[in-house]
Amino acid sequence: MKVQVCIIGGGPSGLMLSQLLHLQGIDTIVLEKSSRDYVLSRIRAGVLEHGFAELMREAQCGERMDREGEIHHGFYIAHDGKLDRVDLHKYSGGSSVVVYGQTELTRDLYEARDKLGGKVVHNALDVTPHDVASDKPYVTYRTGEEVIRVDCDYIVGADGFHGVSRKSIPQDKLQEFERVYPFGWLGVLSRTKPVSPELIYAKHERGFALCSLRSQVLSRYYVQVPLTDKVEDWSDDAFWEELKRRLPEKVAAELITGPSIEKSIAPLRSFVAEPMRYGRLFLAGDAAHIVPPTGARGLNSAASDIYYLYHGLLDHYKKGDDTGIDGYSQRALARIWKAQRFSWWMTTLLHRFPDRLSYDDKLQDTELAYLFSSEAAQRSLAENYVGLPF
Template sequence: MRTTVGIIGAGPAGLLLARLLHRAGIDSVVLEARDRAYVEARQRAGILEQGTVDVLRECGAGARMDREGLRHDGIELRFDRRRHRVDFPELTGGKSVMVYAQTEVVKDLIALHTDEGGPLLFEAKALAVEDPDSEHPRVRYVHEGVEQTLECDYVVGCDGFWGVAREAVPRELSRVFERTYPFGWLGVLADVPPSNDELVYARHDRGFALLSMRSPEVSRLYLQVPDGTDPDEWSDEEIWDELERRFETADGWSLKRGPVTSKSVTPMRSFVHEPMRHGRLFLAGDAAHIVPPTGAKGLNLAVSDVVTFARGLVRLRETGSADRLDAYSETCLRRVWQAERFSYAMTTTLHRAPDATAFDDRLQLARLERIATARSAATDLAENYTGLPFG
């Protein structure tokens, strides 16, 4: 099989790239190792930056998001039993975020691609990217029990941290930067309306907590727990009791409880692979970088990557200039490192390290107090949370 762009991975990045290319009249083939039911059920991030929302609307994938998504104009920070709201539109000139689960974004993009796009092969496991530095790289893959080859002009690896795309970058050219954290997030879904209209980020001496939501009827909540925690070690009652302690305020705010429908633990890490391009192979999303979820950047960085690639390829087609494609890695990495910085700052400000001292505690409170009292600090948080401009 032959195509212009071979896309490995049918997560939101791969599917959005296929959609952007289709709208530009550029053909592509998407290879996805899992079946459609699995892909449409994967639970991931749920906060879309303003730029991500705009791109989904522009490519015709925003109708259900606008009907069912929840626009949020701010977040609430809690510390020292106090509440402080950060107003996004007021600080950023009108920007906001959308609460709309990645699962739903994927469903929308798959439906559009099935109706209008090119080949989307589920249960097509990529084995290797070959000759990435040639004019015609190839992807070897297995589909329906038969090994096949996809010949491309370009390959974009949207296949996650454990995918094969990054392996095609020679080791002598690769640089890896990473940090692991000694804690994770115990996350629960609960059939109960959210206890707050906007997300609540709570810093507490017992550890971080996050109040989020999936819909007006379903709450998504998180607790900081030691790395390696088994979620089954926590009973539902223990989870609710601990959430209540960490969200406690002096004004009598109360937490709504309800049936817990799922529990899982998410490890926390930061990871960046440089470069994000080798020859005609381009890495996007988790294949190139991972951020701790505190800043809600993971999905949005993946969107930024594929938008940058699509714009570069369109420019090449329209003008003959490859300057944007040539600058892909540098352009994406500028935004990636800003997201890494922001996510690290949010994580270290709100989570309590196992070896934290009284001095560390006071520093955290001082950082939060600065956000609550200095417009410049609040603006920096709001601008990064709602999303820096795409490259």
């Protein structure tokens, strides 16, 4: 089999790139190790920055997002028993975010690939890139007992943190930066009306909490927990009680509880691999970088990678101009490190660290007081939250 671009990973990043390139007449194949049902069962973030929403529309996948997605012009930070609102629309120059579940977004991308007859292979086992430093790279994968070879011009690794793509780059050619945080987020999805029409980020002496939503009938809530905790340690009742403790009394009183549809603990990590290109292999999304979910940058950072890759590959095939693909890593990393900074800042601002000093507590309180006394500080937060320009 011969294609122009072989994409490893059938999550939103890989599907988005495949869809955009297909619309421009560039032949791709997507190789995904899991089944479609498994991919669509993963519960992920749902806050889309302005640029991501525009990219969905350009990929002709934004109709349902625009119809069903929640437009949010702000969010709240709960602290010291009160709620302070960050006005994204006011302080970002009129921008906003779209709350639309990643599962639904991925479903839309799959349907778009199906409609165009896109090549998406599920249950592709033992996916392996070969000769990525040469001008004739190829990828092999196994289905049953058959090994299939895909010859291509370029390989895009969008296969996540544990995928094969980054591991295909020689260790002496790759530099990795990482910070693992000493806590995780226990998340619960429930078929209940959200407690607030906008997200609430809560800083509390017992730990961080977040009130989020997927729709007006589907809520997503989180509480900070030690890494030693297990999902089995937390009954639904225990979760709801702990969440209420961390919210202002008025919010807690209005919280509607119910059985959990899904419950999981996600560890928090910051990670960046440099460079994001080696020969004919490009890394994108979680294959190259991870952020804590506090600032809602994970999926959105992946979208900027796809934006740069798409335009770089488009210029290569349509104009014979390699400026975009040659500068991909440098350009993508410049934006990624800004997303890393913002996620680190939000995480440090709102969480209780187990080894904190009383000095650290005072700094957190002072940072929050400054934030809501300074329009410049709120403008900085807002422009990062809605998304820096691509």
